Amino acid sequence: MGMIGQHLLNGMMQGTIYGLVAMGFTIFFGVMNVIKFSHGDVLTVGAFAGLVAIWIATSLGLPISIQFIAAFVAAMLVSALVGAGIAHFLIMPLRNSPPLNMLLMTMMVGTVLREVIRLFFPNGTNPQRFPELLPVGGFNIGSTFLRYDALILIVAGIVSIAVVYWIINRTRFGLAMRAVAEDVETARTMGINFASIIPLTFALGSITAGFGGTIYGLYYSEINYSMGLLLAVIGFTAAIVGGLGNIWGAIIGGYLFAGLQTMVVAAVPSMSDYKDVFAFVLIIVLITWRPTGLLAERGSERV
Amino acid sequence: MVRMTMRMFAAAVAVSALSLALGGLDAAWAKDKVKIAWVGPLTGAISQHGIGGRNSAELAVKLMNADPKTKYEYELVVLDDECKPNVGVQVVTKIASDRSIVAAIPHYCSATAIATVDIFHRFKLPMVVWAAVLPEITYANKYPEIHRVSGILIGQNRVGAQFMKERGYKKFVAFADSTDYGKSMLKYFTQFTLENGNQILGTFAVAPDQQDLSAELTKIKELNPEVIYFGGLTPLGARLRTQMAKFGINAQLEGNSGIMGDAFIAAIGPELAEGTVTFFDSPPISKMPGGKMFSDAYKAAGYNDPPEAYGPFSFAATTLVMQTIEKTGPDRAKITAGLANVKDVPSIVGPINFDDHGQNITPLTTRYVVQDGKWVVWEDSEYASGKRKLKNIP
Numbered sequence: 001m002g003m004i005g006q007h008l009l010n011g012m013m014q015g016t017i018y019g020l021v022a023m024g025f026t027i028f029f030g031v032m033n034v035i036k037f038s039h040g041d042v043l044t045v046g047a048f049a050g051l052v053a054i055w056i057a058t059s060l061g062l063p064i065s066i067q068f069i070a071a072f073v074a075a076m077l078v079s080a081l082v083g084a085g086i087a088h089f090l091i092m093p094l095r096n097s098p099p100l101n102m103l104l105m106t107m108m109v110g111t112v113l114r115e116v117i118r119l120f121f122p123n124g125t126n127p128q129r130f131p132e133l134l135p136v137g138g139f140n141i142g143s144t145f146l147r148y149d150a151l152i153l154i155v156a157g158i159v160s161i162a163v164v165y166w167i168i169n170r171t172r173f174g175l176a177m178r179a180v181a182e183d184v185e186t187a188r189t190m191g192i193n194f195a196s197i198i199p200l201t202f203a204l205g206s207i208t209a210g211f212g213g214t215i216y217g218l219y220y221s222e223i224n225y226s227m228g229l230l231l232a233v234i235g236f237t238a239a240i241v242g243g244l245g246n247i248w249g250a251i252i253g254g255y256l257f258a259g260l261q262t263m264v265v266a267a268v269p270s271m272s273d274y275k276d277v278f279a280f281v282l283i284i285v286l287i288t289w290r291p292t293g294l295l296a297e298r299g300s301e302r303v
Numbered sequence: 304m305v306r307m308t309m310r311m312f313a314a315a316v317a318v319s320a321l322s323l324a325l326g327g328l329d330a331a332w333a334k335d336k337v338k339i340a341w342v343g344p345l346t347g348a349i350s351q352h353g354i355g356g357r358n359s360a361e362l363a364v365k366l367m368n369a370d371p372k373t374k375y376e377y378e379l380v381v382l383d384d385e386c387k388p389n390v391g392v393q394v395v396t397k398i399a400s401d402r403s404i405v406a407a408i409p410h411y412c413s414a415t416a417i418a419t420v421d422i423f424h425r426f427k428l429p430m431v432v433w434a435a436v437l438p439e440i441t442y443a444n445k446y447p448e449i450h451r452v453s454g455i456l457i458g459q460n461r462v463g464a465q466f467m468k469e470r471g472y473k474k475f476v477a478f479a480d481s482t483d484y485g486k487s488m489l490k491y492f493t494q495f496t497l498e499n500g501n502q503i504l505g506t507f508a509v510a511p512d513q514q515d516l517s518a519e520l521t522k523i524k525e526l527n528p529e530v531i532y533f534g535g536l537t538p539l540g541a542r543l544r545t546q547m548a549k550f551g552i553n554a555q556l557e558g559n560s561g562i563m564g565d566a567f568i569a570a571i572g573p574e575l576a577e578g579t580v581t582f583f584d585s586p587p588i589s590k591m592p593g594g595k596m597f598s599d600a601y602k603a604a605g606y607n608d609p610p611e612a613y614g615p616f617s618f619a620a621t622t623l624v625m626q627t628i629e630k631t632g633p634d635r636a637k638i639t640a641g642l643a644n645v646k647d648v649p650s651i652v653g654p655i656n657f658d659d660h661g662q663n664i665t666p667l668t669t670r671y672v673v674q675d676g677k678w679v680v681w682e683d684s685e686y687a688s689g690k691r692k693l694k695n696i697p
Contacts, residue, residue, distance in 0.1 A: 265518035
């Protein structure tokens with residue numbers, strides 16, 4: 001097990017992406033009691049927007065650092081717009097309908113987003129090569145090979161998680177969000193503009209998805225139209241395991257899921273094809289044991 | 304309302320009668336039209352191979368139709384199987400139940416082909432596989448409708464294992480996709496490698512669309528093999544090679560027909576592809592009996608995409624089907640009977656000989672290595688002459 005450090009690092013990278021996705025699920029649920037299944041596809045849209053931004057920046061002859069920034073800005077902006085749009089035009093008008101309708105509706109929206117990319121993006125059915133903007137290579141500490149790109153992306157991911165946490169807990173917008181999550185009616189009587197807070201909340205959750213999508217593209221050098229599907233299932237699972245509605249729960253859930261997947265391959269290499277099966281089975285056991293998640297949602301700490 | 308409907312009905316009858324009459328006249332002047340179907344992956348990750356194969360089949364039809372001596376005019380019905388077994392089953396059911404289609408040239412992907420052979424048999428639609436290499440496609444059953452011009456993967460693995468032994472490699476790790484194709488690759492790789500007295504340190508199977516290979520590669524790095532054997536198709540192979548480099552794994556990559564073609568080199572770039580060895584059941588186009596004719600005609604037709612590794616096989620399979628129809632007439636049962644007697648039929652990939660399972664037994668397994676962004680026959684390469692060296696030779 002001389003490679004334990006390496007496995008840990010791999011798990012950290014995957015866990016950061018899962019955690020970013022799970023955080024979105026938990027924000028939406030915390031504020032609106034909505035399970036938004038199109039979240040993974042918003043991530044895909046963000047990643048493709050990032051790719052287009054890189055193409056444009058490359059054709060303009062801009063340096064790599066600008067391409068890098070352009071990718072993240074475009075991904076976050078586009079996913080924020082899509083997220084806020086879904087909230088404003090679909091979730092707000094339907095907010096009093098049965099939760100099942102809402103769930104179905106968001107699933108349909110996800111399918112539409114996915115198919116739009118597949119059909120209208122040039123060669124959309126094929127995997128797209130995502131340019132390598134980060135330094136290649138790395139260095140060894142003992143038997144652990146630290147990739148520069150992985151290190152940069154893990155740090156970026158953790159910083160973004162911290163920023164979202166700060167926005168929710170330390171800003172006026174975050175306060176308003178938490179007030180709406182607590183009690184919509186009271187929040188409105190206190191003068192909080194409900195109709196603008198909801199889309200903004202969804203924009204925030206979707207920004208993390210766009211950010212995660214770009215990290216994914218940079219790390220694997222490849223994106224495709226259906227990448228959001230499995231990520232959404234894993235992200236949602238992570239949010240549930242951690243305790244839906246609790247930010248820390250989502251992050252812990254993300255790392256836990258990645259850890260389980262990595263552990264299977266590390267322990268029994270010949271079982272690597274079954275790692276998702278194994279991880280999901282363990283998650284089912286966990287959910288049975290703690291139905292409200294590892295960190296149960298406390299009344300005063302929603303979102 | 305009733306009268307209107309009556310009048311419209313009368314008009315419709317008149318129009319269709321007229322068109323029937325015209326159609327009849329037309330047929331009296333022109334050759335009879337015969338429809339044959341071609342199936343392959345035109346969208347999805349494998350589409351480059353499918354498009355090359357489709358162009359080659361179209362070219363075969365074009366050349367055949369341009370020949371004034373043929374009895375029929377051929378129409379190629381092209382369908383996309385996306386390299387997915389479920390989609391393959393749908394499209395094959397569609398063509399099989401269309402009685403106007405008399406024969407088919409299906410499939411690049413083995414996992415798709417193995418899912419559809421029963422349908423061809425049930426609907427008695429004769430077919431000639433153009434690229435899939437899983438042995439079971441022809442050998443699992445003795446269906447008279449099923450034939451194949453491409454080789455089977457057993458030969459590639461036998462030649463591959465022998466080649467690696469001759470180079471002095473001893474320690475291998477096997478990495479394959481978890482489809483029937485990958486499993487079969489693993490089976491024969493394991494068999495021949497162990498027979499040669501070499502050692503397999505670990506075996507990994509992953510879903511063909513798995514993105515993250517970091518856990519597997521970490522384990523592989525720990526096992527420290529001299530060679531990583533890959534049994535899968537281009538997209539996963541490209542991902543494996545790219546991520547191997549990112550993890551600083553300096554093992555020799557041994558592939559086979561699944562990564563053969565320009566698409567693999569295009570996907571990862573010439574630097575990473577350099578030195579990859581592959582075993583493929585055909586000499587390069589330039590050395591095939593009809594290679595020059597095919598290359599020139601393909602170029603003249605103005606296709607933008609290359610024919611890829613199996614384009615010539617697609618061309619040969621399509622031509623073989625049309626030649627058989629010329630002899631037997633456009634009838635499914637008669638074509639099946641005609642294809643049963645294919646012995647030493649010349650084609651651009653060499654003479655075609657079907658055994659009693661409809662398998663072409665004359666493909667020539669050839670060893671390739673990537674040199675400066677091109678697949679070069681081993682014997683002609685600077686690796687064989689000793690100017691360049693494969694990685695990690697112990």
